[in-house]
Amino acid sequence: MEVKRVRTLLRVSSRQQLHEDDIPLQREETRSYIARHQDWVFDKEYLEKAVSAYKNGVEDREVLMQIKEDAENKEFDILLTYMTDRIGRREEYIFYINALYEAGIEVWTVKDGKIKNDEHTDSLITFIRFWQNEEESRKLGKRVKDALIREVENGNFIGGKAPYGYRLVEIAEKDSHKRNRHKMEIIEEQAEVVRKIYDLYIHQGYGYEKIAKELNRSGIPAVSAGKWKNGTVCSILKNPIYMGYYSIHRRERGKNFKRLDRKEWILSKEQVKDIVIVSQADWEKAQEIRESRKSHLEERKNHSLALYEQQYSAPFNPRGRLSLLGIAYCGYCGKRLKSAGYNNHWTTKDGTEKVSCIGRYGCQKKCAERSYYSQDFLESVVFEVVEDYLENLKEVDIAKELDEMKRQKMSSVDKEQKRISKKIDKTVKDIKTFEDALPEALRGESGIPIDRLTRLIDEKEKELTELRQDRVRLQKQIEQTNITYDEFSKFIDIAPNWKQVFKESDIPTKRMLLASLIERIDVKDEDISIKFRIRIEDFLKDSSDKKILDTIGSETIPYILCLK
Numbered sequence: 001m002e003v004k005r006v007r008t009l010l011r012v013s014s015r016q017q018l019h020e021d022d023i024p025l026q027r028e029e030t031r032s033y034i035a036r037h038q039d040w041v042f043d044k045e046y047l048e049k050a051v052s053a054y055k056n057g058v059e060d061r062e063v064l065m066q067i068k069e070d071a072e073n074k075e076f077d078i079l080l081t082y083m084t085d086r087i088g089r090r091e092e093y094i095f096y097i098n099a100l101y102e103a104g105i106e107v108w109t110v111k112d113g114k115i116k117n118d119e120h121t122d123s124l125i126t127f128i129r130f131w132q133n134e135e136e137s138r139k140l141g142k143r144v145k146d147a148l149i150r151e152v153e154n155g156n157f158i159g160g161k162a163p164y165g166y167r168l169v170e171i172a173e174k175d176s177h178k179r180n181r182h183k184m185e186i187i188e189e190q191a192e193v194v195r196k197i198y199d200l201y202i203h204q205g206y207g208y209e210k211i212a213k214e215l216n217r218s219g220i221p222a223v224s225a226g227k228w229k230n231g232t233v234c235s236i237l238k239n240p241i242y243m244g245y246y247s248i249h250r251r252e253r254g255k256n257f258k259r260l261d262r263k264e265w266i267l268s269k270e271q272v273k274d275i276v277i278v279s280q281a282d283w284e285k286a287q288e289i290r291e292s293r294k295s296h297l298e299e300r301k302n303h304s305l306a307l308y309e310q311q312y313s314a315p316f317n318p319r320g321r322l323s324l325l326g327i328a329y330c331g332y333c334g335k336r337l338k339s340a341g342y343n344n345h346w347t348t349k350d351g352t353e354k355v356s357c358i359g360r361y362g363c364q365k366k367c368a369e370r371s372y373y374s375q376d377f378l379e380s381v382v383f384e385v386v387e388d389y390l391e392n393l394k395e396v397d398i399a400k401e402l403d404e405m406k407r408q409k410m411s412s413v414d415k416e417q418k419r420i421s422k423k424i425d426k427t428v429k430d431i432k433t434f435e436d437a438l439p440e441a442l443r444g445e446s447g448i449p450i451d452r453l454t455r456l457i458d459e460k461e462k463e464l465t466e467l468r469q470d471r472v473r474l475q476k477q478i479e480q481t482n483i484t485y486d487e488f489s490k491f492i493d494i495a496p497n498w499k500q501v502f503k504e505s506d507i508p509t510k511r512m513l514l515a516s517l518i519e520r521i522d523v524k525d526e527d528i529s530i531k532f533r534i535r536i537e538d539f540l541k542d543s544s545d546k547k548i549l550d551t552i553g554s555e556t557i558p559y560i561l562c563l564k
Helices: 024-035 062-072 093-102 120-153 188-202 208-217 230-238 280-311 375-393 399-436 438-442 450-504 507-517 545-551
Strands: 004-011 040-048 078-081 106-109 166-174 180-186 328-330 337-339 342-347 353-358 360-363 372-374 518-523 528-532 560-563
Touching: 004 024, 004 062, 024 040, 024 078, 040 062, 062 093, 093 106, 188 208, 188 230, 188 280, 208 230, 230 280, 328 337, 360 375, 372 375, 375 507, 375 518, 375 528, 399 438, 399 450, 438 450, 507 518
Parallel strands: 004 040, 004 078, 078 106, 328 518
Antiparallel strands: 166 180, 337 360, 342 353, 360 372, 518 528, 528 560
């Protein structure tokens, strides 16, 4: 009698399903099942603790990949698990089962016996099993979520860590896994800190940062090792637990973590008196202040943006004393130049202490060739070149030419956009056609093998992803084209009065004006290259017009003007 080596797979989806960090019930069932087969011998156990077979694909589960590798190395003969859903809860797991059979491994479950793979109908039955597992996972997730909502609405603690101000204490009541439940208990020393945070925020007008600084200055221990931070203060001010209400559905998980509006939160139906640290009135007042400040900041931001767009656009923060920040780069390393100014201190003969600010641009990497550039020197050179550039615009009628250039550019982009859209539509239809053919392929009724069909779907999905990326890139190109031409159009109006406009502008406005006109400035020791957003030569139609460029410099090349 040939003895077959059997390996078992035990899995639970969450920590709550573990019993003392183990899975004894599944182990007992699988070992008992092995004992009922005289030609079977237990060889090894694979264990997955708190691993979801619904949220994770095959390649995300290290244990499954190890099983497949061991199967290909002929280390065992049978894989046994309690049910098919221990292997997976998604349709894709059928291909994993097929891979094991191709490696010569039989797959068995305690509940359903051998998962057959001999006939085409066997593949269909297996496919349906995993489809049912996936559907059951969805239903289970919905039931769990509904159960948690009911617990919260009834004023019960549903698990997790205790927020600052509380500790967890066991109570006699058991949960569904026969483990003691917990409740929260106030830590009075920390509760006083919470009340102080609310008082500073509501009654003294402190913001998150100022509150954090005050707590650190007072030497109050932070929530965790280290110092109080803005985010911690914000979290305490937003959490309804402090007014005695448990909550759920305050954030939405997915590809991107999303905080939900408090209108969407689910709270306890009644206040839990034992956990109240601040009054409901104070908590609500804190929310009003928080939301009002947030709204005010957004209004200011939108208002500033609107004014900014009416004027000129700049891809950087316009604060500071230097006019070229954001567009000036080190010509050696390519990094943006930063503010590297310093103060000069001196004392006059009469004993008066004075200070002067010396403006300076500095390389972030402190390149050996040259690290610092004087503000007066660098800006005077750039302003002179820009002045010459705009003086020459007076000699060229660019309004109609600019519109025509933009029209031609957008026409070309529009054609490419339509071409990509057609390819996307066709690829989507191809994928649907292949997917519709899957059931027939699984039953063996299609002329296309199932592995070939899945490869075709993968190829088309990859092609679709690339096409969509091309569409996004094209949209960005459209947006950049609009920005470039629209910004330059604004300069047509101010070009005749450039000197006066620029001279009367403050530093932020100068930076915005320059950023609208110049894409970048590369600075070296004795070499400054300025890349304008629009080339003057694009508007010059004949050789006589090109004489205008002579006044700018003999070393002018497309987009770049070099001074040496």
